[in-house]
Amino acid sequence: MVKLHSVEALERKSLHEELVMRLRDILLENEFQAGDKVPEKALCEQLGVSRTPMREALKVLAADGLITLIPNRGAIFRSITIEEINNLFPVIGALEALAGELACAQISDQEIKTLKILHGKMHTAYQSKNLMTYFKLNQQIHETIISAAKNQVLSEQYTTLSNRLRRARYQANMSDQRWSDAISEHDNMISAIEQRDGNALAKILKSHLQQKHQAIVALLER
Amino acid sequence: MVKLHSVEALERKSLHEELVMRLRDILLENEFQAGDKVPEKALCEQLGVSRTPMREALKVLAADGLITLIPNRGAIFRSITIEEINNLFPVIGALEALAGELACAQISDQEIKTLKILHGKMHTAYQSKNLMTYFKLNQQIHETIISAAKNQVLSEQYTTLSNRLRRARYQANMSDQRWSDAISEHDNMISAIEQRDGNALAKILKSHLQQKHQAIVALLER
DNA sequence: TGACTTAAAAATGAATTCATTATTCAATGT
DNA sequence: ACATTGAATAATGAATTCATTTTTAAGTCA
Numbered sequence: 001m002v003k004l005h006s007v008e009a010l011e012r013k014s015l016h017e018e019l020v021m022r023l024r025d026i027l028l029e030n031e032f033q034a035g036d037k038v039p040e041k042a043l044c045e046q047l048g049v050s051r052t053p054m055r056e057a058l059k060v061l062a063a064d065g066l067i068t069l070i071p072n073r074g075a076i077f078r079s080i081t082i083e084e085i086n087n088l089f090p091v092i093g094a095l096e097a098l099a100g101e102l103a104c105a106q107i108s109d110q111e112i113k114t115l116k117i118l119h120g121k122m123h124t125a126y127q128s129k130n131l132m133t134y135f136k137l138n139q140q141i142h143e144t145i146i147s148a149a150k151n152q153v154l155s156e157q158y159t160t161l162s163n164r165l166r167r168a169r170y171q172a173n174m175s176d177q178r179w180s181d182a183i184s185e186h187d188n189m190i191s192a193i194e195q196r197d198g199n200a201l202a203k204i205l206k207s208h209l210q211q212k213h214q215a216i217v218a219l220l221e222r
Numbered sequence: 223m224v225k226l227h228s229v230e231a232l233e234r235k236s237l238h239e240e241l242v243m244r245l246r247d248i249l250l251e252n253e254f255q256a257g258d259k260v261p262e263k264a265l266c267e268q269l270g271v272s273r274t275p276m277r278e279a280l281k282v283l284a285a286d287g288l289i290t291l292i293p294n295r296g297a298i299f300r301s302i303t304i305e306e307i308n309n310l311f312p313v314i315g316a317l318e319a320l321a322g323e324l325a326c327a328q329i330s331d332q333e334i335k336t337l338k339i340l341h342g343k344m345h346t347a348y349q350s351k352n353l354m355t356y357f358k359l360n361q362q363i364h365e366t367i368i369s370a371a372k373n374q375v376l377s378e379q380y381t382t383l384s385n386r387l388r389r390a391r392y393q394a395n396m397s398d399q400r401w402s403d404a405i406s407e408h409d410n411m412i413s414a415i416e417q418r419d420g421n422a423l424a425k426i427l428k429s430h431l432q433q434k435h436q437a438i439v440a441l442l443e444r
Numbered sequence: 445t446g447a448c449t450t451a452a453a454a455a456t457g458a459a460t461t462c463a464t465t466a467t468t469c470a471a472t473g474t
Numbered sequence: 475a476c477a478t479t480g481a482a483t484a485a486t487g488a489a490t491t492c493a494t495t496t497t498t499a500a501g502t503c504a
Contacts, residue, residue: 271488273488273489273490274488
């Protein structure tokens with residue numbers, strides 16, 4: 001088989017690993033939602049690969065909880081339910097709280113500086129009401145805190161669960177009130193880190209996430 | 223291909239899913255350790271399946287963190303390092319603490335009764351120094367607490383991470399002192415649950431795990 | 445003897461093929 | 475007209491085949 005456009009579609013790496021990433025984006029960013037069927041064959045053609053690596057990638061994504069494989073029926077995009085959201089938030093909260101404690105115990109001045117820069121940019125995005133930029137910066141800040149904890153297992157688990165939430169984020173917008181609250185929660189976060197107060201940071205992160213949880217649930221139930 | 227003994231080796235289900243479970247057991251229970259190569263072909267013959275489903279299963283296990291796939295080099299059993307153990311324990315600890323809080327908030331009298339029965343059996347196993355039985359009951363007790371939290375996401379994450387630790391457990395034995403300490407920690411656990419004191423339970427679980435962590439690290443470093 | 449080269453063998457990655465199971469849709473009967 | 479049956483079609487599960495890469499090992503030359 002001549003790979004034609006597939007060469008430009010997927011640059012070499014390990015194909016299956018590349019596929020997992022590409023599919024994750026395709027599934028999350030747009031294209032699919034609800035309990036849609038994930039068309040194996042169409043995706044193969046679109047990405048220029050055969051079914052074997054595609055099916056391997058789908059199995060990995062299923063293990064990740066992003067899709068569900070039904071025997072002899074193929075893959076369906078796993079519709080995120082309110083129940084799943086309610087289950088995800090406490091777990092992510094516990095992980096973030098742990099990250100906060102660990103991070104404060106060993107964060108470097110340089111990392112704090114990076115955080116403050118990101119935080120400043122986020123304020124700017126907030127003032128100019130640039131929601132997309134705000135989202136991206138917000139995510140970067142949380143990722144920076146997690147990675148400051150220097151715990152690979154923690155980072156992996158957090159990433160996996162956050163990805164599962166990403167589906168919900170695209171549905172739910174933010175109210176003005178919630179947005180301004182979130183900003184001030186972030187202000188508190190940064191001061192706790194500067195003082196390296198792990199206990200305080202853990203509490204802030206936990207309640208920050210609880211607020212977000214409530215906001216999302218409220219929006220979804222409307 | 224005639225399936226012969228494979229029919230009795232793997233009873234019907236979804237083959238790939240069945241394989242994942244079988245492989246997990248084979249990898250963990252004995253057979254493999256350290257950075258051993260996982261012989262794809264040999265396993266195919268042993269279990270009577272072709273390479274396609276086997277490779278799908280290996281990819282899932284790699285996503286789970288049990289093995290590492292090196293491009294064009296195959297799978298190697300992921301040797302658990304002290305660093306990984308040090309990373310796993312705090313995360314599992316955070317999950318258990320969360321489970322303790324959630325469980326206390328909604329555990330039924332029936333579930334408490336079950337726990338007390340398991341706890342009694344564990345005491346018996348301790349008195350007769352039956353280590354294997356003790357291990358099994360200990361695991362059942364922790365699983366019961368987790369499942370009493372009624373959070374699917376939490377259960378899944380806990381199971382995944384616990385499996386990764388199982389490798390270390392087979393290496394490390396318990397000292398008499400540690401064993402008797404563990405028993406009394408369990409006694410405290412049960413009373414906290416009976417009083418439905420989530421905060422206390424969370425703390426006990428966390429410190430229980432920290433003790434276990436230290437014991438394992440001490441043994442491994444000798 | 446020991447290091448380097450290179451040919452053969454084995455293992456892995458991916459596509460294809462074959463078999464089985466769902467799904468679709470038209471035809472039949474009520 | 476509606477439901478039910480059954481054949482045709484499509485999709486999925488798994489084995490096989492083909493291509494590429496790595497490993498092994500023998501042979502050559504310093």
